[in-house]
Structure formats: structure tokens, C-alpha cells
Amino acid sequence: MKAIGLYKYLPIEDKNSLQDLEIAKPEVSGHNLLVEVKAISVNPVDTKIRAPKDKIESEAKILGWDASGIVVAKGSEAEHYSVADKVYYAGDITRPGSNSEFQIIDERIVGNKPESLSFAEAAALPLTSITAWEALFDRLAISQQGDDAEKSILIIGGAGGVGSIAIQLASKIAKLNVIATASRDESRDWCLKLGANSIINHRNALDGELGLLNIPHVDYILCLNNTDHHWPAMAEAIKPQGKICSIVEATTVDLGLLKSKSAAFVWEFMFTRPMYQTPDMIEQQQLLNTIADLVDKGELVTTVSKTIQPINAENLRKAHALIEQGNTIGKIVLADWNLYK
Template sequence: IDRPGTNAQFHLVDERIVGHKPASLDFAHAAALPLTSITAWELLFERLGVAAGKRHDPRSLLVIGAAGGVGSILVQLASRLTGVRVIGTASRPETAAWIRELGAHAVIDHSQALPAQLAALDLPPVSLVASLTKTDAHFEEIVELLQPQGRLALIDDPGPLNVTLLKRKSLSLHWELMFTRSLFQTDDMVAQHALLDDVAQLVDNGVIRTTLADHFGTINAANLRRAHALIESGRARGKIVLEGF
């Protein structure tokens, strides 16, 4: 994040922020996992403070933008490793089906009013929100739908947010950036190594799966342009992978 070269053939990487590749996956399917897995894991278990374990949890988690790379892992982790009820958002039939396939208990449309759709569901009230895209567009709705003392975690780069709206309900706001530990060389940087090993074990045990959705072939200028165009279109689901030169 602090130097160019992400499309290079080789990288020098600190061992504290890498883990073992899942034995059950080829390299392309494994490549779809690390960035999104770290982000989703830290957001769910550290920023939102959800406890791992399938114990009873009387809360619902709303994942806005659940069909993307981070959302596709987050839905799996939350539905299979915790007791919260998971509600994902999508705006197309194919992405809604994808989210349900990954374990969401319900899916609503983020192009329509969120509070009204949530009220129609027979699920616990939303106390946790993971906003993965367009947080500024949804911010007032998020404040409205969150239960008092709820938590909002976000990963995008929204425009200015009126955080004073959070005060009345004592809502808390949490940022997640997977690069924080490596950028600042934090004392707990090796936690990312550990969680990636945990994710690899979960994949090998069949608990969660890779979220590779599109394989665009070898790494060259034309395929890089295709991949970037799909991401910029806002219609991508899961992860896009290029492999080999």
C-alpha cells in the first residue's frame, strides 16, 4: 500500500502477514482468499467484537454489499462460526442467490429503503452493521435501523459522515483496514499470520470456501484492463484472479 508494484511477478512479503495455503486448493483459488479473509476476520471478530462459537447470540448482522470479495467471506464466517443472524444486501437476482448460497439467513435490496425491508423480516433487530460500500449513501438509514448501543464497521472511503447522528443511540463507529498492522509494524502483526492459517484450516475442513468468481487467465495488460473494468463497473461478485505470465 505504501509502494508501487502490486501487479509485479514477485513480491517480498513479511512472514508475519502470510499463512499456509489451503492444501485442498490450487493457487488461483487460494489467491482469492488472503486480503478479503483478513479484512472480514478483523472486521467481524475485532472491530465488531463478535465472539466466535455457535453459542446463542440474540443479534442480527447486516452486511451492506455482501456479494463482493470481503462480503462473500464475511457472510461465511459470521453464519458458520458465530451465533448471529446474517442479513446481506444485493440488488440483482444472481448476487442475492450467491449470498444465500454462502449462508446468509436473509437478503434485502440495497437499492431500496433498508429499514422497511428489515422490519418485514422475522429476525432479531440489527445491532451490528458491516458497511462495505457506499457508506455515505446509506449512513442515515444505518443510524435509523441500528439498535441502541449498536456497532457500525466500515471499510470503504466515504464522503464526510455526520457522526453526531450516532450520539443519541450511543452507536460506535469502527474502521477496518487490513494494512494497519503492517503499515505501523504493530506488536500484534503476527495475528494476521495466525488467522490466515485458521482460514486455511477452515477451507480444508469444508467449513468455508474460496470466493473466486472469475478467472481472467494470465497476467498481462489486456487481462488487467478487463479485471479493473469489471471491478469499476460495480457488478463484480466474489474475487477476480489472474494467474501466471
């Protein structure tokens, strides 16, 4: 089967940083499905793992943790899906990724593809939707029924992949007052279109920006970019007894800044459930199915902003280069292995 992979960790300008490969089609067993991959999306986790280092792989390393496709075979213990079902999923960071024509995936972390979306539109959603959903509803414990409707949330990094779905969930499902950050006209307009109530600029001091809105303190903060840099401002902006969630690694977070406010800090890492095979890992299947229903009802929209065809190493290198610039709006998707099949 076709795949895109690497043996060496090289700058994205190097043609060998991501290569077109022919590798063996994997065998399916247990709880797994074999999925024919139709579209993939690219996330910063791909570029972080691919970042230049001295390590050399003896077998091709396949990246990519976001896909949509069709089930073509299933293991003996797989009981939730049938051959020919259309699915979407993010996957498991401890396994080969979705940058291959066929992929083995545990059915407990697979959802039914939204029927109203194309494969490309659907591939934009799984990783970021799982992240945003778990952050808002599992980690910050915000009500999905609108019981927190009087409360406010600051979403730092609103126009990126995760922010684009988090804004929708926070405004349309949780009914919160959503303040998103964006630094450019395009990213600002994108956040407003997705449902943010107000925008502040993350290039300026956040306390000054919040002051201009007359909202000096917020009930929740979801940090989707540069946790170390934004930490003092988050500690200042959070209300007493408020909650902060970050999805981005940090080295200098001083929890002492939250003590007098009895404020809480919690991490979200969307690979935790599959990585540790937690007893509740099937929650990811359920939340992907809920997201699909909400999309099909018109309550959520896909976050794809750019689709590149076909899926090959040259185009994947283009997508990685764009993600590395750090100013993506929405999601970048690659679709179709062969345009002329």
C-alpha cells in the same frame, strides 16, 4: 522478471494504463520472503490507486495486493517459512504489489496456502479475509465461539469480494443471523448460497426492507459499500448499544446520529497493521492460517467467481474494467504468467 505496472494514471481503456514490463528481480533480506507469484486477485483498492490523475511515476508502479505462490528465498531473520512452502497473502500498501513474477513480502503477514485449494482459488482470499475477519472479530468484537449466536448482523454489499467471505464468517463461525444486501437475482442467490439467512435490496430504503423481514433493528452492521449514502439508514437500523463497522471511506458520517443509542462506530482498514508495523501485525499471519484450516476442513469455501489466464497487462486491464463496474460477484483472479511454460 515479468511485471505489470504503470507510469501514468490513465483510464482503463488506455493500453498504457497497465503495461507489460521487464523489471529487476528484488533482493530478499530481514523478515522478508521472496515469493514466486502463481496467481493474483484484483480488488477495488487497485482501481482506486490506478484512477486517472496528473501524477507521473519515474519508476514503474506495481499494483496488486492479493497473491498465492511459492517461497523461493528468505531473509536472515525470516523463521516461519522455508523454501518451497506454498503461501498466500495480501501484503502492504506501502510496498510494491503482487503484479510481478516475484515479490518481497514480510513473513509476519503471510499464511500457509489452503492445501485443498489451487493457487487461483487461494489468491481470491487473503485481502478480503483479513478485512472481514478483522472487521467482525477485532473491530466489532463478535465472539468466534458462537456466544453471540442470538444476535443479528446486516452486511451491506453482501455479494462482493469482502461480503462473500464476511457472510461465511458471520454465519458459519459466529453463528449470527445474517441479513445481507444484494440488488440482483445473481447476487442474491450467491449470498444465500454462502450462508446468508435473508436478503434485502440496497437499491431500496433499508428500513422498509428490514421492516418486511420483521427485523427493524440489528445488533451489528458491516458496511462494505458507499458509507455516506447508507449512513442515515445504518444509524436508524442499529439497535441501542449496537456496533457499526465500515471499510469504505466517507466524508459526511454524522456520529451524532448514534448518541441517543450509545451505539459505536469503528473503521476497519486491513493495511493498518503492516502500514504502521503494529506490534501485533503477526495476527494477520495467524488469521490467514486459521482461514486456511477452516477452508481445508470444508467450513469455508473460496470466493473466486472468475479466473482469467495468463497474468498479463491485457487480462489485468479486463479485470480492472470489471471491478470498476461495481457489480462483481465474488472475486476475479488471474493465474499463471506463461500458459505454455
